[in-house]
Amino acid sequence: MEIDVDLLVITDPNRIEAARHVWTTDTAGDVAVTSYSNRCPWQLYHREEGILAITFAEFVLVAGYISPNVLLEDFETYIDRITILIIQAPKRVILMGDFNCKAIIAGSQYTNNRGRIFADMMMATGLICLNDGTYTFEARGHRTVLDLTLIDSRWDAHTFHWCVLESDTGSDHRATLLVMDSSHAPAHASSKPPRLNGWQINMVVNRTAAKLANNNELTPLVLQNIITEETARIHQSVNRKHPVYWWSPEIALQRNRLQYWRRKKYRLRAGGGPPFEAALNEFAAARRELNYMIKRAKRNRWRELCSELDSDPWGRAYQIVMKRFGRRLPVLTSENATAQLTDLFPVRDACRFE
Incomplete structure (x- = not known):
């Protein structure tokens, strides 16, 4: 050949x-x-x-x-x-x-x-x-x-x-x-079909059934592609989230490991014995490692934020604080302005040198 x-x-x-x-x-x-x-x-x-x-x-x-x-x-x-x-x-x-x-x-x-x-x-x-x-x-x-x-x-x-x-x-x-x-x-993947709001199960089921009925060469791959294409339209608002600030590829990899050992633990649970104990120990170790990586990532991000505050006072630290106020900024009245000035410039007795 x-x-x-x-x-x-x-x-x-x-x-x-x-x-x-x-x-x-x-x-x-x-x-x-x-x-x-x-x-x-x-x-x-x-x-x-x-x-x-x-x-x-x-x-x-x-x-x-x-x-x-x-x-x-x-x-x-x-x-x-x-x-x-x-x-x-x-x-x-x-x-x-x-x-x-x-x-x-x-x-x-x-x-x-x-x-x-x-x-x-x-x-x-x-x-x-x-x-x-x-x-x-x-x-x-x-x-x-x-x-x-x-x-x-x-x-x-x-x-x-x-x-x-x-x-x-x-x-x-x-x-x-x-x-x-x-x-x-x-790197230039084809565009995905438009997503719909909510599950709309009946619509998805009807479209999938119609495609299956019109397909004369139904194979496992064709079936999988049809179902994947239709379910890709399903989208819930709760999934429209951006990654948290401490997320990283290393944490994502460790999370995949944790999910793998969780599935393996459940699969071996009925049989018990040494294989189940080994999977349970691996699952516990993966969970501890994931928790440690998340805590370390949060700590490192906090330190980076504090260090950036000295070099760029209008950077991310300022943006985070301003987001806490929402769209409406606090109203500055004469009373709280006087209180703020007093806190910033306290009145002290004059120093006398003899």
Whole structure:
């Protein structure tokens, strides 16, 4: 198979071929990445067993592979490592790989235990799957979806073109192609549909039902795009808030970690045992760290405000004080003017020197 690509991601590669071509692999040799052009320079970001991450342009590409023979507990630990890596990534993430799981939200016809864990990871990281249900694996007449491609949900799905290639790869797996439309780059994302005041559930449900009825090729990705497009119109006034003055990307990252461990704690609560205790401890530690970061951010912002007051008396400190008065300024009468002058210039006895 020959095709002009910038980056090539291979899961479970042939060890001899990987060594002969000097591909960049994970520590176990289960994932390989290489480039065939100078149009897309990249750098190694992270590497461990079964996980390989690189950075290029405004992306972090995470590639992974895990064997179908590992235990469910080991699979969950593996997905946890990927989740933490995605949450801590400095850029928006593209996730590709063979995770040997079945989930309806990822294009399969049903969801197994591994698929439920993978779906939880998608919810925790905000990723959406581009697979449209086309099979990517075929062996002995059995066809299924194994090779997955996921992108950050903050991107417009129309920015990317994903498809399964018909070319022969010499393997049971079929090659998938991901192309990004440069005219719809994340920095120039298409405009969002106008938002409506209130939920207006009936209107949204009717529009969604009409689009579903008129769509002859209904796939999980199409369904997700339709629902996302319609629910994006929903907007409550309580959400029209600006970030608080002490908010920062580091605090947002720590909050994502806290939410991740909260979901994991609730998922393991029924089973109990050491896994639940470990998740509970991680949740408590993440909550303490978040509270500490918020207190430290508030303290630092207060110190910055006090230091700016000396250099710029009409800056933010003045604006904060004036906002407390509202639109109406305090009325200065003769009585309170005299009181203010007395406080500012107190009358004292004259000093006599003999």
